[in-house]
Amino acid sequence: MHIAMRRFAGCLTIGLAGFGLGSTAQAADAYPTRPITFVVGYAAGGATDIVARLVAKSVSDSLGQPVVVENRPGANANIGAEVVSRAKPDGYTLYVGSIANTINRTLYEKLNYDFKKDFTPVVLLTTIPNVLVVNPELPVKSVQEYIAYAKSHPGKLTCASSGSGSSIHLSCELFKMDTGTDILHVPYRGSGPAVADLLGGQVNSMFDNLPSSLPHIQAGKLRALGVTSPERAPFLPDAPTLAESGLEGFSVQSWFGLMAPVGTPPAIVEKLNAAINKSLSGDELKTSYEKAGFVMPPQPNTPAALGKFIDSEIEKWGKVVTAAGLKVQ
Template sequence: MKILGRLLAGLTLLLLPTLAAAQDFPNKPIKLIVPFPAGGPNDIIARVVGQRMSEITKQPVIIDNRGGQGGVLGTDAVAKAPPDGYTIGIVSASSLVINPTMERVPYDVARDFAPITLVTTVPEMLVVASNVPAKNMDELVALAKAQPGKLNFASAGVGGLPHLAGELLKLTANIDIVHIPYRGAAPAINDLLGQQVQMAFLDLPVILPHIKAGSLRPIALGARERAPTAPDVPTTAEVGMPDLLIQNWYGMIAPGGTPENIVNILNAVTNQAMDDPQVKQKLADQGLTVAGDRPKHFRDYITAESQKWARVIKAAGLETTK
């Protein structure tokens, strides 16, 4: 018992600096790395949530945009930062799930990051060009089966979520449609409007104006619940494809090895910021749904998303040599 007592006493002494640091955390500015250029969804979320976090903690939250390699460079900067809670990042499915599955990246997702919380989700919507005769999912699937290899689906680039969404539709509905990649969502939408391609999965906020204008026809929303901004569009679950759940997401992470108590403080601050009515409204105006959860749940969510998209990537033959 004396030995155990001395061991516990020694462990307490070792933990004292960490506990003291957590009690005093944060006492200086927090750097929030955005692995994409200013103006994109990650950046908008970071600035809206970061401003409220700054007000809560009484410390500046400094936005640091580090674009490059589809989010990989900025995400790697988080991985290599000191694990003290003063450098965190806001990342999306591309840098934590898709890129690590398709190619070699300089970080290990399970080892090099401490998930803080899922921040927001944004569903992908399947739309068709105005000249496509299908008005719902059953009609679209029937049309594709009647013309195998004749219908095209656009995406914002190879390996992005809209591309993988189309591949998952092919697997789910057992149809043969051809992928046409573009350099971004804007040119993909232009060719959809010009009826050069027949369909696409794209972020709801991006295509909502064209749906309201009647220039693109919505087929289904890749979410569990209908979107308040498009209440008449059924979900993929409602049309009989519950596994066709397609939503982009953004989450807060810290470097791996960040003390659990500091991660918990960051989790509490971020969730408090997201619970602010003005923050919720600003994000809703961008078509984003506020999430918020505990670190363990976010880690489990990342794992589940990785497994899901790894199956799609493998089935589509998109894996590259690592």
């Protein structure tokens, strides 16, 4: 009797497990059956928000469901990341991660989420070069002249940023480490006010995201000395890379990637990856990216490739944050 009952219980357990696997597979096959949300950790209007809305609009058609963008700003994107890290891993709540999250992992003494352990990479959305720009009144016209000026005026040259711990700030810190220069960092609450003071001459220089400085460069109101990406920016072909300018190996790119809560079924991750890569290859999104100053991600643009890239970014910025002695409580 007991043996028969145990056999029955074992069969029932196996049956239920099989049913669960079947249900998961069916859910992945049917996905999506309702609207999807992209959570952005910044206010509307910034680069993260812009790229999220461009991709959301483009991919809605191929997925057959609306994709909406929800802004959850605060704590250098940590609030939005924490919200999604606790979301149900069903593919309906996704996070638009960025370089800031890989910096934050070392910068903040305490976080209520782990960007590496609590998320599954889905797809890289875009990269943005940073550009070293100076006020035209500063008597330098190249990266080497900028370095020479900084060394002859230690602590006098100023470098603005959108905030402590931003990619703009860390670009400056990495530059200082690589060149042995003493440049004063001046943090602002956002790129807008930083650029405004740079235009007004209150600060001398900035490693700004290219899209926000490009109009001022084109108008002759800012002077571009070089870009931080490995290759020249197609939107600013005359500006050399910092590597070309004598800083071998110098490479900083702001980037934005779609992340899912850990535990999201692989079939759903693959479906999202395929749909977004299809949108990225379309003429409509390519045109939108060119107008906004966004660079198409390299191929193959797989979840594994994004995961490997994130690992390298965490290691890289961990060293910079530690060496610069930066910490946020």
